[in-house]
Amino acid sequence: MLVMGIETSCDETGVGLVRDGVLLGDALASSMDEHARFGGVVPEIAARAHLEALPSMVRHAVDRAGVQLSDVEAVAVTAGPGLASAVQVGLAAGKAFSLALGIPLYGVHHLAGHAAVDVLEHGPLPDRCVALIVSGGHTSLLVLRDLARDPIVHLGDTYDDAAGEAFDKVARLLGLPYPGGPAIDRVARDGDPAAIAFPRPLTGARDEPYAFSFSGLKTAVARWVERHPGPLPVADVAASFQEAVADTLSRKAVAACRAHGCGTLLLVGGVAANSRVRALTAQRCAAAGIALRVPSPRLCTDNGAMIAAVGDLVARAGLPPSPLDLAMQPTVTLTHALTHA
Incomplete structure (x- = not known):
C-alpha cells in the first residue's frame, strides 16, 4: 500500500510517501524564518504558512516518488499533539484527500511518527x-513493542520544559538566534563543556529515575549569566549547558535500558540531531553493550516521512482507519500510534 503522510504540527510542512517500509519521496517547507523575529513559533503564522505550502509540498513529494497522486492508497496525517491551528490545517487536508481519492485515513500521534521514522533507514524495530x-515540546522515555499494535509504556516524561524548549530559552539568554538547538550546537564546538558546573536535573538518588526537568537548568544558566562580570564566554556557557543536557538524557536512557532488559535504545526527535547528544549517547550505549538506533539528522526534525511511516505500519498491520469526523487533539498523550485508538 502506498501511504502519503502529512505533518503540520508546528512550523514545518512535511509530506512523505512510503510503501512497505521504504521512503519513496518527501518534501519539506519551513516557516522558521517568519518566526525568528518573535523568538519562537507564532501559531497563526504557522497555520497560514501551512495553507500556502501544503499543495506544492504534495506535488513535490509525488514527483520525487515517481508516482501519481491517484496511486496513493492511504493518507496518514498528524492529528496531535501540536499547535491547534497548525494541526487543523493538515488534518483537514488529510480528510479531503481521503474523501476525494476514496482511500482510508489514519490520524497519527506526532510522537509515534518520531519513533517510526527510524524504520525507514534501519529496518523494523526489535520486538x-x-x-x-x-524535541521542542516533549522529552519522554518509553518502552516500545509492536508500534502499530501494542500500547506504549511511559517510563518517564518531563515535568516542565522539554529539552528543546530549554535550548531555545538558553540561546535567547546568550543572544543566539532562533531556533536555539542548532545555534547552541554550532557555538558549543568552540567552548569547554567542563568550564561551568551546571546541574544535572533529577539525577539524585531520591529523584524519579526516568523523569526529566529542564526548567531549573535553564534558570541556573540565567543566574550564572546575570552574575558574570565582563564579556560573556558564550561558547563555554553553550558547551557547558549542552553537556548538562546530553549527560542527563543519555544517563537516564541507558539506565532505563539496563533496568528493563532492553538491548536497543531508539533516540529520536529534533534534539536527537544535536551532535553532543548523539555522541555521548553512542559512547555510553557502546560501553553498556546496548545497540543505539538514531535516524539521520534530517529525519529527526518534523517531517512528512515519519507520519507516512506510521501509516505504513498500521496499514500493513490491518488496523481499522480513523473516522472522518476525527478531531484534532493538540495535547493528546502518547498511548498508541493512532490518536483515536
Missing part, C-alpha cells in the same frame, strides 16, 4: 526497545 524522544 522490544526503549525509546528516548527529545
